[in-house]
Amino acid sequence: xxxxxxxxxxxxxxxxxxxxxxxxxxxxxxxxxxxxxxxxxxxxxxxxxxxxxxxxxxxxxxxxxxxxxxxxxxxxxxxxxxxxxxxxxxxxxxxxxxxxxxxxxxxxxxxxxxxxxxxxxxxxxxxxxxxxxxxxxxxxxxxxxxxxxxxxxxxxxxxxxxxxxxxxxxxxxxxxxxxxxxxxxxxxxxxxxxxxxxxxxxxxxxxxxxxxxxxxxxxxxxxxxxxxxxxxxxxxxxxxxxxxxxxxxxxxxxxxxxxxxxxxxxxxxxxxxxxxxxxxxxxxxxxxxxxxxxxxxxxxxxxxxxxxxxxxxxxxxxxxxxxxxxxxxxxxxxxxxxxxxxxxxxxxxxxxxxxxxxxxxxxxxxxxxxxxxxxxxxxxxxxxxxxxxxxxxxxxxxxxxxxxxxxxxxxxxxxxxxxxxxxxxxxxxxxxxxxxxxxxxxxxxxxxxxxxxxxxxxxxxxxxxxxxxxxxxxxxxxxxxxxxxxxxxxxxxxxxxxxxxxxxxxxxxxxxxxxxxxxxxxxxxxxxxxxxxxxxxxxxxxxxxxxxxxxxxxxxxxxxxxxxxxxxxxxxxxxxxxxxxxxxxxxxxxxxxxxxxxxxxxxxxxxxxxxxxxxxxxxxxxxxxxxxxxxxxxxxxxxxxxxxxxxxxxxxxxxxxxxxxxxxxxxxxxxxxxxxxxxxxxxxxxxxxxxxxxxxxxxxxxxxxxxxxxxxxxxxxxxxxxxxxxxxxxxxxxxxxxxxxxxxxxxxxxx
Numbered sequence: 001x002x003x004x005x006x007x008x009x010x011x012x013x014x015x016x017x018x019x020x021x022x023x024x025x026x027x028x029x030x031x032x033x034x035x036x037x038x039x040x041x042x043x044x045x046x047x048x049x050x051x052x053x054x055x056x057x058x059x060x061x062x063x064x065x066x067x068x069x070x071x072x073x074x075x076x077x078x079x080x081x082x083x084x085x086x087x088x089x090x091x092x093x094x095x096x097x098x099x100x101x102x103x104x105x106x107x108x109x110x111x112x113x114x115x116x117x118x119x120x121x122x123x124x125x126x127x128x129x130x131x132x133x134x135x136x137x138x139x140x141x142x143x144x145x146x147x148x149x150x151x152x153x154x155x156x157x158x159x160x161x162x163x164x165x166x167x168x169x170x171x172x173x174x175x176x177x178x179x180x181x182x183x184x185x186x187x188x189x190x191x192x193x194x195x196x197x198x199x200x201x202x203x204x205x206x207x208x209x210x211x212x213x214x215x216x217x218x219x220x221x222x223x224x225x226x227x228x229x230x231x232x233x234x235x236x237x238x239x240x241x242x243x244x245x246x247x248x249x250x251x252x253x254x255x256x257x258x259x260x261x262x263x264x265x266x267x268x269x270x271x272x273x274x275x276x277x278x279x280x281x282x283x284x285x286x287x288x289x290x291x292x293x294x295x296x297x298x299x300x301x302x303x304x305x306x307x308x309x310x311x312x313x314x315x316x317x318x319x320x321x322x323x324x325x326x327x328x329x330x331x332x333x334x335x336x337x338x339x340x341x342x343x344x345x346x347x348x349x350x351x352x353x354x355x356x357x358x359x360x361x362x363x364x365x366x367x368x369x370x371x372x373x374x375x376x377x378x379x380x381x382x383x384x385x386x387x388x389x390x391x392x393x394x395x396x397x398x399x400x401x402x403x404x405x406x407x408x409x410x411x412x413x414x415x416x417x418x419x420x421x422x423x424x425x426x427x428x429x430x431x432x433x434x435x436x437x438x439x440x441x442x443x444x445x446x447x448x449x450x451x452x453x454x455x456x457x458x459x460x461x462x463x464x465x466x467x468x469x470x471x472x473x474x475x476x477x478x479x480x481x482x483x484x485x486x487x488x489x490x491x492x493x494x495x496x497x498x499x500x501x502x503x504x505x506x507x508x509x510x511x512x513x514x515x516x517x518x519x520x521x522x523x524x525x526x527x528x529x530x531x532x533x534x535x536x537x538x539x540x541x542x543x544x545x546x547x548x549x550x551x552x553x554x555x556x557x558x559x560x561x562x563x564x565x566x567x568x569x570x571x572x573x574x575x576x577x578x579x580x581x582x583x584x585x586x587x588x589x590x591x592x593x594x595x596x597x598x599x600x601x602x603x604x605x606x607x608x609x610x611x612x613x614x615x616x617x618x619x620x621x622x623x624x625x626x627x628x629x630x631x632x633x634x635x636x637x638x639x640x641x642x643x644x645x646x647x648x649x650x651x652x653x654x655x656x657x658x659x660x661x662x663x664x665x666x667x668x669x670x671x672x673x674x675x676x677x678x679x680x681x682x683x684x685x686x687x688x689x690x691x692x693x694x695x696x697x698x699x700x701x702x703x704x705x706x707x708x709x710x711x712x713x714x715x716x717x718x719x720x721x722x723x724x725x726x727x728x729x730x731x732x733x734x735x736x737x738x739x740x741x742x743x744x745x746x747x748x749x750x751x
Contacts (some may be wrong), residue, residue, distance in 0.1 A: 008555060008565040008601055009585060013350045015594040018045065018052055019319025024297060026288050027072045029055070034290050037072055040320070044070070044078060046092055049290060049305070052317050052352030056093035071114040071121070073135055079121060081109045087121075089135065102138040105131065113155045120180075122166055124152025130168050132180060144168075147176040147188045156200040167209065169197030175211055177223070192219045192230050199243035201251070208265070210251055212236070212243035218253060220265060234268040236261070242287040246308060252294065254284035260296055260311055274311035278302040279340055300340060302356075317352045318344055324588030326576045330369035331388060336588065337364035343376060345389065350596065359384045359391050366405045373412040373429075377402030383417050385434055393433050397425060404450040406459070414473065416459050418447035424461055424471065438476035442469060449491045453515070460501065464488035468503050470519070480519050484511055491534045497541035500558075504532035510546055510556070523561045527554055536579040547574035547587055553597070569595060615641065626650070632670050639678065644685040651698050660701070667705045679710050683718045690722050696729045 017040045025037040027046055035046040035055055042061065045054040058078060060067070070080040077099075078090045085105055088098035107127035114121050119136040130152055132142035150172035158165040164180040173193030179186045195215035202209055202223070209221040211230075216237055219230035240255040246262065250271070254260045258280070262272040277284060278298035288295045293314065294306040301319035306312065322339035329335070329348070335357075336344040343357035343364055359376075366377035374386040375395075383395040383402050395402075400421035408414035415427040415434060424442035427434040443463035450461050458479065459471040468482040468489055487506035494501055499515035500522075510525040510532055530549035537544055543564075544556040551572060555565035570589040578586040585597040618641055625634035631654060638647040654670070655663040674682070683706060690699040703722065 008599070008604070009553070009567055009597040010600050011595055012584070012598040013596040015346065015350045015352075017041070017320040017592050018047065018054075018317070018352060019297070019301060019303060021285075021301060021319075023070065024286060024288055024295075025070075025072045026290065027075050029075045035075075036288065036295065037070075037078070038319070039067075039070070044090075044092070046076075049293075049295065058090055058092050058094075058096060060096045069109055069112045071112050073114050073119070073121075079112070079114060079135055081112060081123070083108075085109055087133070087135075087138070100138055104133075105129070111152060111155055113157065115157045115161075116159065117161050120157070122155045122157065122168075124155055124168060124170075126151050128152065128170065130155070130166070130176075130178070132166065142178075142180060142183050144176075144178050144183070144185070147185050148172070148174050150174070153196050154198060154200050156202065158206065159202055159204070160206050163206065167200045167202070169193075169200055169211060169213075171196040173197060173213065173215070175200070175209075175221075177209075187228060189221065189228050189230075192233065193217070198241050198255075201244040203245045203248050205248050208245075208248070210243060210245060212240040212253060214239040214241075214255075216240070218243060218251070218263070232265070232268060234263065236263075236270075239283075241283060241285050244287065244289055246289065246294075252287060252289075254287045254296060256283040258282055258284055258298060260284065260287060260294060260306060262308075262311065272311050274306060275313070277304045277313070279342065316354050316356060318354050321592035321594075323590045324575060324592060324594060325363075325365045326367040327578055327586055327588050327594070328367040328369040328374065329578065329580065329586075330374045330386075331372045333389075334586070334594075335367060335369070335374065336594065337367050337376065338592070339363050341378065341380070343367075350594070355389075357386070357389055359386075359394075365401065366403060368405045368407050370407050370412050373407070375405045375407060375415055375417075377405040377417060381419070383415075385415070385429060387431070392431075393429075395425075395427055395434055397436060397439070398423065403447055404461075406450045406452055408452050408456040409454055410456050414452065414456060416450050416452065418442065418450040418461055420446040422447060422463075424450065424459065424476075426459070426473065426476065440471065440476045440478070442471070443467065445488070448489065451492055451494065453494050454496055460492050460494065462489035462492045462503060466505075468492060468501070468513075470515075482513055482519050484521050485509070487531075490531065493535045493537050493544070495537050495541040495558075496539065500541070502535050502537065502544055504535045504546060504548075506531040508532060508548075510535060510544070512558075512561075525556055525561060525563070527563045527566070528552060530573075533573065533575060534577040536577055536585075538579065538583060539581065545577060545579060545585060547577045549573040551589065553577070553585065553587060567597065569597070632673060635670060636674075636678065639681060644688065647685065648689055648695065648698065651702070655698060655701065663701050664705060667701060668708070671702075671705055671709075676710070679706060680718075682706075687718050687722050690725050690729075693729050693732060696726070700726070700729075 019038040020040045022039050027035045036049050037046050044058040046056050047054050066083040067080045073079050076092045080088050087104050088101040090098050105125040107125040109123050109125045111124040121133040121135040123131050128148045130144040134141050148170040150170045152170050154169045156167045166178040169175045175189035176185045177187035193213045193215050195213050197213040199212040207224050209223050212218045218234045220232040222231045236253050238255045238257045240253050243253045245251050251263050258276045260274040261270050264271050279300045282298050282300040284296050284298050286297050296304045303317040305314045307314050326337045334346045341360040345355040360378040360380050362379035364376050364378045368375050372388045377383045379401045381398045385392045398419040400419050402419050404418045406416045415429050417425045422443050424440045426437040428437050442461050443465050445464035447461050447463050462468050466485050470479040485505040485507050489503050489505045491504040501513040501515050503511050508528050512523040514520050528548045532546050532548040535546045547553045551570040553567040553569040554563050557564045572589045572591040574587050574589050576588045583599040588594045622637050686699050686702050689695040
């Protein structure tokens with residue numbers, strides 16, 4: 001039996017990537033609220049810094065998404081430049097169609113910035129040139145050349161609109177100050193930087209220029225002096241990616257060390273440092289200054305909000321998880337393992353705010369939890385036991401990736417870990433420490449999954465060696481090996497109510513096995529288009545949920561051994577799936593998207609019962625209307641009940657025994673109160689009735705009435721389908737009439 005896509009489950013919540021790298025811009029809306037413009041693939045969104053929720057979005061087509069640089073023109077207008085060097089101006093929140101566009105440089109544009117108040121757009125390109133454009137009228141106002149001898153890397157307008165100065169810097173360390181009134185460079189600051197300049201910032205007083213670069217120094221320039229030498233040079237001892245003025249006396253820097261630091265401009269001393277943000281070894285790519293906080297973006301796509309007073313982290317968001325490899329719910333928190341060593345904790349409402357758990361040195365790939373206790377397995381060859389999100393102990397002993405972890409169903413005293421080193425280990429956990437009970441060489445290839453049976457007496461493992469094995473918890477003795485899959489076995493689940501084991505494999509099948517003495521295969525479930533990666537039984541054991549590389553979630557009826565629901569859940573492979581106590585499903589995929597699915601079966605059953613009850617009542621009402629000869633309302637109710645056959649019979653009863661003119665008059669009276677929508681629906685049914693010569697008489701009467709009163713253009717297409725059958729019916733009637741004349745002639749001759 002083929003399963004159809006069903007509404008058995010509906011999406012309740014979604015956690016999607018909000019930032020996939022690149023520049024971020026601060027915008028201020030009409031209420032003076034600050035918003036952050038972030039890009040996630042082809043989606044540009046102005047987001048609330050407090051919640052991460054999008055205030056307005058611009059969704060571009062993936063095929064047309066070749067934007068390289070972008071900037072905000074005003075609170076709702078975005079300017080982009082694509083790989084074809086074409087500028088396009090867009091309005092946030094409207095359908096993705098540019099307001100206007102124009103061709104830019106011949107060379108690739110690498111940086112652009114828009115003036116805060118004026119319609120001026122500055123661009124820097126690979127041809128070492130700087131251009132200024134009127135973004136409203138789409139023409140070039142300035143073509144600035146002659147200073148830079150390398151690619152332009154950063155641009156900044158003077159914050160005072162009355163001072164028409166533009167600052168630019170390049171990879172060779174050169175900084176230029178351009179007077180836009182005179183279209184010339186009034187200063188060329190060379191020699192102070194020996195590497196690419198990555199940041200330019202003008203102080204709030206307008207008299208000081210800060211420059212920073214990957215040569216690990218920050219220079220401060222006095223713009224009120226004619227000198228081309230910096231007034232102060234500060235060694236910050238890291239390649240700087242972002243810097244700016246916090247006040248006229250303090251500035252911040254951030255870069256390769258992943259630390260935000262505050263500096264006293266007068267003394268050149270660091271006065272405050274943050275902790276390392278993000279994953280060790282990743283840099284901070286940019287820092288944005290809001291009114292009351294600093295927002296730091298890291299190269300591993302974390303977003304940290306810092307209090308400027310002490311540089312403490314007030315909250316954390318994750319721009320993009322990468323691949324979600326596993327998930328669990330622990331202590332009312334949704335916990336994700338991804339490509340990074342940190343565990344990510346979310347409230348079950350799935351707001352964008354996230355808490356990070358640090359303990360592993362490499363990516364975490366497996367999770368399990370019970371009550372407040374959680375176990376995580378990592379590529380660093382270890383597993384960690386957590387209690388209330390605090391590390392309790394580390395399980396050391398595996399020599400390769402800890403690929404799967406499991407805890408006993410009845411208590412947290414039993415912990416099983418399996419690894420790519422092909423071993424299975426059982427640990428006894430007393431709440432404070434875990435002791436190794438036994439180790440077994442379990443499989444010939446990587447172990448993919450481990451789980452306990454409901455009574456905690458046996459452990460089940462699955463492997464890339466195409467086998468499933470059952471082990472005795474007491475001593476690690478092998479009880480049996482199950483063979484039958486043609487490729488590696490990814491996952492296994494044991495029914496909570498009977499001796500039934502389900503296994504999911506890369507051979508695109510799910511197999512049901514008896515956990516009796518012979519471990520025989522009972523059923524093979526087929527339907528997935530690719531590897532089946534994870535499976536879960538329902539709480540009552542009547543259903544099985546499966547998810548795979550095809551992005552589909554399927555719901556199977558165990559007794560009937562058939563798929564009763566297919567959910568087109570994700571566009572990428574689903575690595576992990578979790579079933580909660582209330583039959584909610586959580587699924588996480590390889591593109592970093594987490595979805596929560598709510599079971600709608602009870603609601604659908606209730607809605608179906610209410611619909612049946614309502615239909616019965618309406619059927620009785622229809623019978624009563626016919627008895628009262630309330631023909632108009634009876635016709636409308638029959639149409640509402642979607643009963644074209646009954647309606648046709650009803651029309652037949654109305655015209656039966658009446659002449660053509662009497663029938664036309666009566667039908668015209670009955671249809672007089674119909675609106676265009678009702679007439680359109682009735683005409684579609686007349687089209688179907690008119691295909692049969694037996695029903696053509698009533699159909700033609702109704703058409704006559706409708707055509708005399710209604711001239712809607714929407715009916716033309718329907719009449720186009722009616723006309724060929726009408727012509728055919730009249731031709732047949734003509735033939736019958738001619739035949740009747742012939743019969744009359746023959747009868748008369750015989751007489």
